Amino acid sequence: MDPDAVAKAFVEHYYSTFDANRAGLANLYQEGSMLTFEGQKIMGSQNIVAKLTSLPFQQCQHAITTVDCQPSGPAGGMLVFVSGNLQLAGEQHALKFSQMFHLMPTPQGSFYVLNDIFRLNYA
């Protein structure tokens, strides 16, 4: 299992789910998951999905520029560091963002998001 391939596959899955069906992100988080979204701290899959589905836009498209990953330690975790653009429907200019994920393996051989931190990159 090539870590780079895992990271890229996760990133593609995460953002395509975000852009097509935000509620579908629920199974990527668990009870102990943490999201910090523009400085606001949210804990647990339900609250995280509530936050993401209530963001003040209906349609969006993420375009990913960079994906970096590293193993986080002996438990098989992976840190993924992403930068890219977020285009909101009806907005002329895309927003630039950076995001980090700390993925932990599930017993079924996939990953869930333990830590998630999102920041827009303002000019």
Next chain:
Amino acid sequence: MEEQVEMVGKAFVDHYYHLFDNNRTELVSLYQPTSMLTFEGQRIQGVDDISAKLNQLPFDQCRHVISTVDSQPSAFAGGVVVFVSGCLQLHGEEHPLRFSQMFHLIPTGQGSYFVQNDMFRLNYG
């Protein structure tokens, strides 16, 4: 729990960038043999190679100005993930460079932290 993690993150960030901007060779004290740095996509492992990379960056003087610091506990006993954004002003350059960086800090057991994971990216306009 959370407030303490935020304090650790901010204290670390202050210390890290102060060292970087004033005494870059001292950054070596924050890394261990298992440490990993990904700098603009280039992967580097271990204290010596990381130190060499940071000390050989093509500028002598720089100043980091930090805009945001977000921290969370990382699931390892006392580990902290820290996500930073800010500007990097290089001496002699007119415009600062925007950057994002993430650190995964692990307790040393002596009351401080070392950097197990470090990823740095410039944010181009």
